[in-house]
Amino acid sequence: MSRLVVVSNRVPLPQPGQPQAGGLAVALSDALSRRGGLWFGWSGEVSEQPDSRPSIRHHEGIDYATLSLSREDYDDFYLGYSNAVIWPVFHFNLGAMDYQRRYSHAYTRVNARFADCLAPLIEPDDTLWIHDYHLMPLARELRERGLRNRIGFFLHIPFPDYDVLRAMPGHRALLEDLCRFDLLGFQTANDRHAFEESATRAIGALVRASGQLRHRNRDLRTGVYPVGVDVAALADLSAQTLTTPAVQRLLDGLGERDLMIGVDRLDYSKGLEQRFRAFEALFDDYPHRRGHTVLMQIASPSRGDIAEYADLRQRLEGLSGHINGVYGDLDWAPLHYLNRTFERGAIMGLYRAARVGVVTPLRDGMNLVAKEFIASQDPDNPGVLVLSDLAGSAAELSDAIRVNPYDTDAIAAGLNRALAMPRPERRRRHERMMAVLHHNDIGAWERRFLDDLGGGHD
Missing domain, CATH: 3.40.50.2000 (Glycogen Phosphorylase B;)
Known part of the structure; x- marks a missing residue:
């Protein structure tokens, strides 16, 4: 050989x-x-x-x-x-x-x-x-x-x-x-x-x-x-790290609120500004979600020497502060924006804890976050993936809720639909997407x- x-x-x-x-x-x-x-x-x-x-x-x-x-x-x-x-x-x-x-x-x-x-x-x-x-x-x-x-x-x-x-x-x-x-x-x-x-x-x-x-x-x-992705390894890792003290502290702080999660590099191709505006639209269009939903957005630093990336970071910080200032309450900050890198195991535990995974790049070759989110879910009570039509993974994951990443109202509607999806439908969709992940691991x-x-x- x-x-x-x-x-x-x-x-x-x-x-x-x-x-x-x-x-x-x-x-x-x-x-x-x-x-x-x-x-x-x-x-x-x-x-x-x-x-x-x-x-x-x-x-x-x-x-x-x-x-x-x-x-x-x-x-x-x-x-x-x-x-x-x-x-x-x-x-x-x-x-x-x-x-x-x-x-x-x-x-x-x-x-x-x-x-x-x-x-x-x-x-x-x-x-x-x-x-x-x-x-x-x-x-x-x-x-x-x-x-x-x-x-x-x-x-x-x-x-x-x-x-x-x-x-x-x-x-x-x-x-x-x-x-x-x-x-x-x-x-x-x-x-x-x-x-x-x-x-x-x-x-x-x-x-x-x-x-x-x-x-x-x-x-x-x-x-x-x-x-x-390595489907079996991610499933095992997410189940193990769900019980770690850091993830449990997060869940204790959430209480009965629904967690939505996005994990991306800080890059203009990831659609983060549009995602934040869609999250704001969720509260305007579906006011019953106020006080009951949290978006955790992890954006790991990337190419900070390029001006476009530094400008994006400032805009996201401004949007985050605006959303929390307008919609937050004494006991509820709707958007947790973290511009830092986290250990892989902790991320897998957060995926498993989330009700909705939000993957809305403006363009992406594949986007493995979408596949990692699916692989990390509890098959008996899985979360729902909201996925950009312009991510490469959309060609395989047809059972995700697919959205146009430039249409913030459509993303908001997709988030609301994901939060409202009944458990039997979530299980059917997850099972079909897992079959795809196993075939193309x-x-x-x-x-x-x-x-x-x-x-x-x-």
């Missing part, structure tokens, strides 16, 4: 005595452990003199090879082209794009440096699996250094329609770069279709059949691989992609 090489912008280095954060890291680590493998990428460190060669650690059968970034590359590659150009465009938010030519130069430069440092570590029969939007040029860079290995790429974020994509400077070069992979994986069929349309219109690629393209005498396959995602890439699976 060939060795697996995983490449990602950030490498989650194992910490002794601590579990890996997130199901995705666990799934990739499991795949690497089975086959013997290498995980390569940025260490997360910014240094004055970045490494000339990767630092390599060996842990439980996996080699972790990491590089630091210079301050200039962090600013222009990571904050710049990756997160101030690609991220907003791929999330259909052209108004947030901040393009500067030095950003695109840094994007090319860092991918070339990654290739310079990775290529000597690659063995002839290795299979490479490259992840996400930071590294779209990497296959081309590796091909130019003589590698002929099988190279797959998975895009974790949405792929925009061509009329949105073509507003981004450098989009044709990125499409050319993506065509140097052997397999491209997308979260949804819509994302794959958007790529294929862009590749045909912008660079003359030919769609030969469903999932098969040809460009510059090379064949390329595309596929849809929705990322899943995190292990199935990894196996299907690697099987299609041709790397084999034991």
Whole structure:
């Protein structure tokens, strides 16, 4: 069996005595452990003199090879082209794009440096699996250094329609770069279709059949691989952490009130402003909910060096204060807004305690919070998921209450419907969504992609 090489912008280095954060890291680590493998990428460190060669650690059968970034590359590659150009465009938010030519130069430069440092570590029969939007040029860079290995790429974020994509400077070069992979994986069929349309219109690629393209005498396959979660592990974790002192204190404070919960990174793509306004509309349109409902919104800090994110934080703090000031009472604060990161186990316990999960991004590749919320519920008395039509997970979770994330009145109606849903209907919906989660769990995602890439699976 060939060795697996995983490449990602950030490498989650194992910490002794601590579990890996997130199901995705666990799934990739499991795949690497089975086959013997290498995980390569940025260490997360910014240094004055970045490494000339990767630092390599060996842990439980996996080699972790990491590089630091210079301050200039962090600013222009990571904050710049990756997160101030690609991220907003791929999330259909052209108004947030901040393009500067030095950003695109840094994007090319860092991918070339990654290739310079990775290529000597690659063995002839290795299979490479490259992840996400930071590294779209990497296959081309590796091909130019003589590698002929099988190279797959998975895009974790949405792929925009061509009329949105073509507003981004450098989009044709990125499409050319993506065509140097052997397999491209997308979260949804819509994302794959958007790529294929862009590749045909912008660079003359030919769609030969469903999932098969040809460009510059090379064949390329595309596929849809929705990322899943470890369903059994999340169910067990949520049941265990429901009884922890922190979660119990919350439940004691709620009394008979209904808890709604949202957990997101602090990002404009998550629809948090619209969600807060919808929560306000819930009390205006359904006044019997006043005094009986609490929304806990956890928004973990993200990319605070980008002005758009700092401005969003200020607006959310203002909205939170306004809602609590207008609708709150001496013994009731309707909105608990927490701009900090919480331990994963505590989050799972909060999911299980909640009557409603609120997942309303303006655009999302998948949004695993939606799946985690479903997996964490008590099957005998489950909560209800209110889900944006524009999240990738909406393609699978048809039994959620689906809403337009821009329509605050519709979201408010969805929240009221979720709170009023009788227990038999909640159980039926939950059972059907759990069947979907089991079918498309995190292990199935990894196996299907690697099987299609041709790397084999034991």
